[in-house]
Amino acid sequence: MDLVIVGSIALDDIKTPYGEEDNILGGSATYSSISACRFAKTGVVGVVGQDFPTQHVDLLKANGVDISGLGIEDGKTFHWKGYYEGDMAAAHTVDTQLGVFGEFDPVLPEAYRKAPFLFLGNIHPTLQMSVLDQMTDTRFVGLDSMNLWIDTTPDELEQVIRRVDVVFLNDAETRAIGKKLNLNAAAAEILNMGPVAVICKRGEGGASVHMKDMRFWAPAVGLMDVYDPTGAGDTFAGAVMGYLASRQDHPIEHLREATVLGNVLASFTVEDFSVRGLLRADTGAIRRRIEQIRAETVFGGLEIH
């Protein structure tokens, strides 16, 4: 096992300007583990209810995700109902049913505890800390969070941030945790807490990597149609963590390439509902989009006097 991912596994009802689908496979750990396991041996830690369709479990397995950390409990699977409008920049929640996820108490299988890489998906900081504490040989930890935890459990969240290597946040979350309105200044404040990098997810604007002595920016893949943005950020973080785990000796040296790969995998996710777009991404298509991003950022020398 190279990489352990903890997060939500969900059934979603989603409506976008492009369509509406109910009871589709979703959840942060779903997107990030399918994305990561293309590049590294990945195990998922999560919980679902008795209503979780067997075909979804089979889909995770068939795509290479180790599911020995997946618990099936009495009750309902975490269910999210939401919609997107206009430019689809923000998700609007209609209903959230935590189900068995409300009692989630992650216990890692023995085989997971020695994994060198860990990705703490967007769950309660206390659960993130519990997972981190169960790992015995972790060398590199990534963390995602959201406004809910920033607002309600800021101290617990900061305790986890102090122990991780990379944090994945969107621009509003970066400003909120760093307590600065300027994004670069906010990222610098978070770096002062301990992480070596803040990776800021900017949707259509791509992603920026902030480290003490460097910044990197990769545009998103330029798509003419985004069908459903759900899972884009999780797919992104999964690809980054998976690629870094495949380059274990010096992960941080590959952070630029990993970030580009994250943008590329996320671009497939948003081209369809659930994980269908992500599953369609073959290696050739991934490589073409990587080179597309490269071509979109290269410029020549300037003659100025």
Next chain:
Amino acid sequence: MDLVIVGSIALDDIKTPYGEEDNILGGSATYSSISACRFAKTGVVGVVGQDFPTQHVDLLKANGVDISGLGIEDGKTFHWKGYYEGDMAAAHTVDTQLGVFGEFDPVLPEAYRKAPFLFLGNIHPTLQMSVLDQMTDTRFVGLDSMNLWIDTTPDELEQVIRRVDVVFLNDAETRAIGKKLNLNAAAAEILNMGPVAVICKRGEGGASVHMKDMRFWAPAVGLMDVYDPTGAGDTFAGAVMGYLASRQDHPIEHLREATVLGNVLASFTVEDFSVRGLLRADTGAIRRRIEQIRAETVFGGLEIH
């Protein structure tokens, strides 16, 4: 004369989280002409009132802007009062006094009419068309606009867009003119009207160039403090047009480099009120920021299987 710029010349009262200054030199043509004339012989077309301080006229001249197209009329100079809050992404207008700008009827000096490059700053589309019609040998035209004209004079604006080579817009304006929520799709609609490129200004997110067969993205210079964003977009467009005018034979081939230069010049403008930051930018500092952007976008090869 390489480049003619038409736009507003104003006195501004501005408040930002970093300070407050009254009666300072502003206006779209002011920022864009000072920015452009570093790279090409630039003449400005505009109007001010009798109250316009002589030292501002001297400042334009001293920095190399040709002011033979600047009219001084009986009345007051265009005056804008506004403020920025929070992340300063949006300007809030408190008061606008058009003064002599309300009767602006641009008449170009003979020496301007043969200029090969023209930048139509953000003024009424009918005035933009009038200026365009006075040019006899124009080979390359850039255009800026704003929501006011998109909402109130969409047909007149589209007539001008059909006759220009490059349009400078922010993301909301691109969506509004292209009538698509997806930015890439909206830019494609504008390209169908005639221009060879849409340059989308994204503030902190940098700028993207959209052409029929390529896209280019340059991040903004990463600043820890933005003192006053006023004039950033005008400075950007001025630098782009000025650099293209300095590469007259094949301007479009230099659009990537020009866009990077635009981001760099804009980064100096926002570091102080009025044009002070822009005036402090020396060639060495400009070159360093160009290479900073290059370093922030380079990434290596990926090993994926």
